[in-house]
Amino acid sequence: MSKQSGSLRRYILTRIALAIPMVLILLVLVFVLMRVAPGDPISASQGGKLNAAELAARRHAAGFDAPMYQQFWDYLKSVVTLNFGTTFSDHRQVRDIIIENGGATLTLTFGALVFASVIGIPVGLLAGRLRDSTIDVAGRLFGILSYAVPVIVAAPMLMLAFGATSGQASPLVQLNVPTQTHILIVDAMIVGDWDAVGDIANHLVLPSIALGLLIVGVFIRMIRINLIQSLQGDYIEAARARGVKETAVVGRHAFRNAMVPVITVLGLQVAMLLSGAVLTERIFTWPGIGRQLIDYINQRDYVAVQGIVTVFALVVVVISMLIDFINALIDPRVRY
Amino acid sequence: MSRTKRVVAAAAVAFLAVGVTACGGNKDNSASGSKGAVIVGTIDSVSSLDPAGAYDYGSWEVIDSVYQKVMRFPTGGTKPEPDAAKSCAFTDPKTYACTLQSGLQFSNGDKLTSASVKFSFDRMLKIADPNGPSSLFGTLESTEAKGADQVIFHLKSADSTFPSVLATDAGAIVDEKTFPADKLLAGTKVIGSGPYTLDKYTAKQQASFKVNAKYSGPVKAQNSQFVLQYFAEASALKAAVKDGTVNAAFRTLSPTDTADLKKTQGVKVVEGTGTEKRYFVFHAKVKPSDQKAVRQAVAQVIDREGIAKDAYNGTVAPLYSMVGNGIDGHTDAFKDKYGAPDKAKAAAILQAAGITAPVALSYTWTPSHYGAAAADEATAIKRQLDASGLFNVKLSSTEWQQYQKDEKAGSYASYMIGWFPDLPDADNDVSPFLSKSPFLGTGYDNPAIQALLVKEQGSNDPKVRNEAFAEIQKIVAEDAPIIPVWQGKQTAVVRDGVTGVDKALDPTMFRFYELSTGK
Numbered sequence: 001m002s003k004q005s006g007s008l009r010r011y012i013l014t015r016i017a018l019a020i021p022m023v024l025i026l027l028v029l030v031f032v033l034m035r036v037a038p039g040d041p042i043s044a045s046q047g048g049k050l051n052a053a054e055l056a057a058r059r060h061a062a063g064f065d066a067p068m069y070q071q072f073w074d075y076l077k078s079v080v081t082l083n084f085g086t087t088f089s090d091h092r093q094v095r096d097i098i099i100e101n102g103g104a105t106l107t108l109t110f111g112a113l114v115f116a117s118v119i120g121i122p123v124g125l126l127a128g129r130l131r132d133s134t135i136d137v138a139g140r141l142f143g144i145l146s147y148a149v150p151v152i153v154a155a156p157m158l159m160l161a162f163g164a165t166s167g168q169a170s171p172l173v174q175l176n177v178p179t180q181t182h183i184l185i186v187d188a189m190i191v192g193d194w195d196a197v198g199d200i201a202n203h204l205v206l207p208s209i210a211l212g213l214l215i216v217g218v219f220i221r222m223i224r225i226n227l228i229q230s231l232q233g234d235y236i237e238a239a240r241a242r243g244v245k246e247t248a249v250v251g252r253h254a255f256r257n258a259m260v261p262v263i264t265v266l267g268l269q270v271a272m273l274l275s276g277a278v279l280t281e282r283i284f285t286w287p288g289i290g291r292q293l294i295d296y297i298n299q300r301d302y303v304a305v306q307g308i309v310t311v312f313a314l315v316v317v318v319i320s321m322l323i324d325f326i327n328a329l330i331d332p333r334v335r336y
Numbered sequence: 337m338s339r340t341k342r343v344v345a346a347a348a349v350a351f352l353a354v355g356v357t358a359c360g361g362n363k364d365n366s367a368s369g370s371k372g373a374v375i376v377g378t379i380d381s382v383s384s385l386d387p388a389g390a391y392d393y394g395s396w397e398v399i400d401s402v403y404q405k406v407m408r409f410p411t412g413g414t415k416p417e418p419d420a421a422k423s424c425a426f427t428d429p430k431t432y433a434c435t436l437q438s439g440l441q442f443s444n445g446d447k448l449t450s451a452s453v454k455f456s457f458d459r460m461l462k463i464a465d466p467n468g469p470s471s472l473f474g475t476l477e478s479t480e481a482k483g484a485d486q487v488i489f490h491l492k493s494a495d496s497t498f499p500s501v502l503a504t505d506a507g508a509i510v511d512e513k514t515f516p517a518d519k520l521l522a523g524t525k526v527i528g529s530g531p532y533t534l535d536k537y538t539a540k541q542q543a544s545f546k547v548n549a550k551y552s553g554p555v556k557a558q559n560s561q562f563v564l565q566y567f568a569e570a571s572a573l574k575a576a577v578k579d580g581t582v583n584a585a586f587r588t589l590s591p592t593d594t595a596d597l598k599k600t601q602g603v604k605v606v607e608g609t610g611t612e613k614r615y616f617v618f619h620a621k622v623k624p625s626d627q628k629a630v631r632q633a634v635a636q637v638i639d640r641e642g643i644a645k646d647a648y649n650g651t652v653a654p655l656y657s658m659v660g661n662g663i664d665g666h667t668d669a670f671k672d673k674y675g676a677p678d679k680a681k682a683a684a685i686l687q688a689a690g691i692t693a694p695v696a697l698s699y700t701w702t703p704s705h706y707g708a709a710a711a712d713e714a715t716a717i718k719r720q721l722d723a724s725g726l727f728n729v730k731l732s733s734t735e736w737q738q739y740q741k742d743e744k745a746g747s748y749a750s751y752m753i754g755w756f757p758d759l760p761d762a763d764n765d766v767s768p769f770l771s772k773s774p775f776l777g778t779g780y781d782n783p784a785i786q787a788l789l790v791k792e793q794g795s796n797d798p799k800v801r802n803e804a805f806a807e808i809q810k811i812v813a814e815d816a817p818i819i820p821v822w823q824g825k826q827t828a829v830v831r832d833g834v835t836g837v838d839k840a841l842d843p844t845m846f847r848f849y850e851l852s853t854g855k
Contacts (some may be wrong), residue, residue: 039737045383045392047740048705048754049768051775058466088467090383091520093541095339100538163575164518170576173375173542173565285572287541295381295540295568300737 011328019317027079030309031072034302041088044300047080062088064302075306077205084307089299097292103183105288108280109273111208112215119212120219122198127220128227128258129250141218147217151276155210155283162206171285172203184287207284210259215269222265226258233257260330267323271316354368373561374834374851377573377582381566383467386520388460391469393756394588396505397564398537400845401545403508403528404488404553406434406453407499409844414663416503416761419553420448420529421487424502424623426796429494430477432502436485441550442511443533450481451703455512457489462518469506472758475804494794496801500759505845531555531849532562540566545848550577551808558852561669577603577829579809583853584830584837586846590708591649594827602832608841609662612824613655613755613765614706616699618719620817621779622749628690631816634697635748636674636682637724644822647712652822658766664798664842665762665805670815675773679724686726693726700743701752705736714819744777760844762770762805763792769818771809780817 007160041045041059046311050058059065078085084094120143127139146154177188177196187205188196230236239249278290285291289308347514351446358840380394387399408419418424420567440448457479464470475495484843491498501507511527524537531553532545535555538647541740543564565582567573574593578600598605616638618625625631640654653661674681686693699721701714714731734742743751753776757764768775770785785808792804812818828846836850 038735038738038741043737045467047736047777048756049391049758051773052744053773054471054775061464062466090381090539091386091389097539111621164579169563170579170581171567171572172580173576179538197463242340282568287538291568292540 008328012325015321015324019321023215023313023317026313027076027310028072030306030313031075034300034305035068035071037300039300041300041302044298044316045089057169078303078307079310085303087296087301087304087307089296089301089304091302094304094311097304097308098289098311099180100182101287101289101292103181103186104286105274105277105281106288107183107185108205108207108211108277108286108288111204112211112273112276115208115212116216116219120216121223122323124220124223125250125255128224128231131228136224139224143217143220143224145217145333146213149213151210151214151279151283155207155280158206158210159283172200172287186314203284203286206279207286210277210284211273211280214272215266218265218269219262222262223258226261227254230254230257264323267319270319274316338480354533374559374584374848374853375563375565375582376848377565377567377576377585378587378853379567379570379573380587382543384465384520385524385526385534385537385721386509386515387456387469387505388463389465389468389520390516391467391472393507394759397846398534399505399508399528399545400454400532401530401532401848402526403439403505403510403530404448404551405503405505405507405509406436407503407507408554409500409503409842410554411839411847411850414844415773416499419503420453420509422485427488429794429796430491432489432491432498434487434489436487437552438485440475440529440552442514442527442529443548443550444511444514444527445550446511446513446527448509448511448529449484450487451484452512453487453509454479455515455517456509457507459510459515460506461518463520465520469504470500470643472504472506474747490681496796497759497761497763500761500764503844504759506758511700518723529553530765531557531819535561537844542566547579549756555849557849559849562848563850564848577831582831582832584828584851585836586828586841588707589827589829591651594651594829595649597829602830604830604837606830606837606841607651608826608828608838609843610652610824610826611660611757611760611843613660613757614652614713614821614824615751615755615769616750616751616819616821617743617776617778618819619743619746619748619777619779622746624691624695625749627689627691627777629685629691630695631684631819632674632723633695633726633812635670635687635816635819636685637677637679637721637726638819638821639677639720640821641711642720643716646716647709648822652824655820655823657770657820658812659762659805659809659817660757660760660765662675663760663762663765665802665808667806669806669809673810673813677720679726682724682726694728696728696730697721697750698730698732698748699750700734700739700748701730701751702739703733704780705739706752706754710752746777746779748777762801763789766805766808766812767793770812778817780815782811782815785811 022180040059042055042062042064046055086093123139127136177184177193178191180187180190183199185197231321236249238255239253277288279292281288281290282294293308380397382392382395382398383392383400384395387403390396390399404420406421407416407424420440421434422434422437424432425673436450442448461470461473465802470802475491475493476492477492481490496690514527515521526534529551531548531551533548534543535546536544545562547560572591573585574589574597577585577597578673594605597603618631620626644650644652644654656668657666659666683693699717701710703711718729718731719728742748767789771789772786788804788808795801826841828837828841833853835852835854840847840850
């Protein structure tokens with residue numbers, strides 16, 4: 001075994017070992033927060049109908065009065081088995097919720113990334129290339145604004161401004177697309193229902209922009225600063241000295257290097273995208289996991305909320321670990 | 337350019353192209369693939385497709401279409417009539433016997449017999465799901481199947497409301513070959529013998545129904561397919577009505593949304609009698625509500641018409657009785673006793689009791705359970721009571737989960753409570769509030785009312801029952817532990833071309849089978 005591969009393996013194992021307590025702390029937090037909030041699923045659904053004795057009997061039957069350690073142990077078991085349990089309020093497997101609605105969240109997140117890339121990359125490049133120009137100032141200002149304005153503000157504003165005229169104010173209603181992949185637009189493509197594809201895409205635009213605005217500022221700033229640094233590099237000077245065209249210098253050499261840190265940062269934005277997706281889905285009635293999460297929070301459905309938040313958290317932890325691994329693979333300094 | 341880069345670039349260009357097209361506006365927003373189905377939008381949610389686990393309106397909307405019951409409420413009626421049964425009758429006060437129709441089948445072809453009925457009730461009581469309706473059948477001792485078509489319900493005590501309880505969706509009949517006996521059915525492939533089959537169900541998104549060819553019963557469906565589209569927010573539902581994504585909307589648009597839709601071209605707002613009620617409740621053991629004169633003075637001052645107009649744009653109707661408008665046994669007891677709002681009379685009541693005005697009274701409401709207009713209602717109540725000069729009302733609000741805990745514990749002197757009855761029977765409007773174990777905290781226990789409740793529950797004679805209800809309402813108006821404020825109207829919104837909504841707006845359950853697009 002070479003010294004290099006040994007250090008990489010050690011780094012990966014250490015990173016995984018560190019992730020375990022992080023996940024455990026997170027599980028405890030999710031569990032405690034749900035219990036600290038007043039109420040439970042029984043009183044949320046039946047509190048306006050049943051007397052105190054009947055409510056207590058139903059709480060007991062559902063196990064909500066079981067000792068906390070017992071409830072936490074059950075929760076841990078459900079996480080370890082990746083089962084996540086069955087919701088109380090509508091008797092669904094949490095795993096099914098993730099599978100059935102994950103496709104919509106994935107589609108929305110992808111749409112947001114495409115929007116952020118299509119806007120962020122050219123604006124970042126222009127801002128970096130034309131440093132201190134009007135375009136640069138405008139691009140930076142747009143980046144700061146889009147980063148600063150939360151989804152809860154941006155999404156309703158977009159809805160008010162464009163929702164009614166574009167037909168996107170009303171939620172997506174699809175009736176006859178058979179479920180195959182649980183990604184609606186893909187399912188519609190598979191059966192060749194292009195009307196449905198158009199309708200789904202139409203409804204995807206505004207939520208994607210609302211969510212994409214959350215990260216487009218990061219894209220612009222990262223690309224701009226990295227491009228500026230790249231353009232000051234010796235290899236750029238050398239390329240220019242060799243008579244390489246300016247477009248090739250920027251596009252092929254500077255841009256490529258400027259994109260490396262962006263890809264790293266992109267991974268770290270997953271958490272932000274997921275949290276933003278919860279609000280975006282709710283505001284645009286997009287049928288993803290986030291919309292489900294808010295419904296279940298309102299119903300105090302411990303099992304559903306714990307399960308969904310845990311899955312979100314695991315996704316973020318796994319992605320950040322993967323990015324660390326890639327960084328460690330590319331840059332040996334990281335693992336020492 | 338590498339292949340990967342080309343693919344990424346193509347995807348981005350495609351997304352942009354779609355976006356540009358989309359931003360150009362979508363002229364036809366009708367649901368893709370609807371093919372003439374009636375699409376009804378709602379913000380209700382479904383807790384269970386299995387009747388043994390469902391005790392909420394959203395679930396019952398589905399169950400009512402997919403399953404049959406022994407008895408049912410006819411469209412526009414509150415007296416139960418046979419559904420799967422040919423006939424039913426009390427053979428003694430504690431025995432209710434039914435004969436089923438012959439040749440009944442579930443949608444999968446299985447036969448519906450007395451064994452199916454016994455199985456359905458036995459499993460519902462055995463499962464006793466914490467979210468289920470078993471508490472509605474508190475008086476049911478056992479169910480007996482005799483032959484293929486005889487079902488006998490043995491009751492623990494005389495219960496005149498039993499036929500009505502049977503007619504709720506808690507009494508839905510399930511296929512014993514499909515449903516497990518001791519747990520809820522997993523999944524969405526439910527089998528019933530009702531007028532529709534559940535063709536496709538996506539939780540929190542959509543339920544699609546098709547007419548059940550094997551159904552034999554009194555319902556004559558006016559459509560061959562209808563779809564329930566679930567929305568998270570009323571604002572989204574309103575938008576969907578406006579642009580025609582749904583043909584109709586039912587439950588629940590806010591008064592302002594309804595007013596806005598009334599002005600929308602191509603949209604019709606239809607109102608019908610509702611069952612939701614709102615009460616001003618006192619805790620009779622908390623000062624100053626422990627004094628009858630204080631409660632009576634409030635009842636004398638409250639202007640229900642004003643609340644209905646100011647807080648609800650006239651979408652609710654004043655209520656002067658614990659028993660809902662239109663229900664057998666209803667009397668306008670509070671109107672009879674107090675007449676029109678009168679400050680002078682209220683001042684005299686307080687003066688006679690030696691109480692010095694203004695009386696400091698706290699009134700609590702919740703912003704997270706009764707809709708946005710609850711805030712307006714609480715404000716209107718405070719304004720009216722303060723304006724009388726007899727009260728100094730302190731408003732406070734608490735989140736629903738804590739609210740119900742507090743009101744049951746007697747933490748509030750007075751508070752707001754809402755009620756959706758399970759069945760159209762006067763008993764269901766009074767006993768949950770006035771029995772020995774009410775569902776809310778009132779601190780009020782009147783032996784005379786308890787005796788009257790036993791009397792009406794034990795009699796099948798409408799005259800005896802109505803006399804008991806009249807007396808109960810009279811006592812409540814006199815003691816004023818609870819002041820009825822309003823009864824909601826049901827509102828449905830339909831797009832042009834949808835017919836049958838007048839009949840569909842039934843107080844017991846929305847009748848989806850009455851709707852038609854004429855296609």
